[in-house]
Amino acid sequence: MLLDPEKTLFVRGATPVLVLADAPVHLALPPLVAPDGAVPPCEGWSLVPRLTLCVVDGPGDHGCVVPALAAPVLGGADGGAAPSGMADWCLDVERVGGAVVLSLDQLPEVLDWPVLLSSGVARGGFMPALA
Incomplete structure (x- = not known):
């Protein structure tokens, strides 16, 4: 199922993160x-991270596709949502072998990692990247 890029956020860092909002896979994730x-x-x-599309693939029929090139990317030198940001996010994923995928009911206004990781409102975890 295709997820609206406005309901996603790619975050660069030591461990890259993909934040999903109102995703069809939300309840299937732990x-x-x-x-x-x-x-x-x-x-x-x-x-499966790619410059134009990012696939989150789960067991059975669970999964979603994000039009990555149109989605916002936080972090990096440009600090914005330029296509080069997505290329760099993909390189970050390749470097660490995967990314953390967080699924929430809605995108947070502020990325407060301690709250997101301890409140129990998020679903997901670290997903390995497929080549």
């Missing part, structure tokens, strides 16, 4: 609670 910051693996799920 609850994410990582108060110490150690995000558990998301068993049975994988990520």
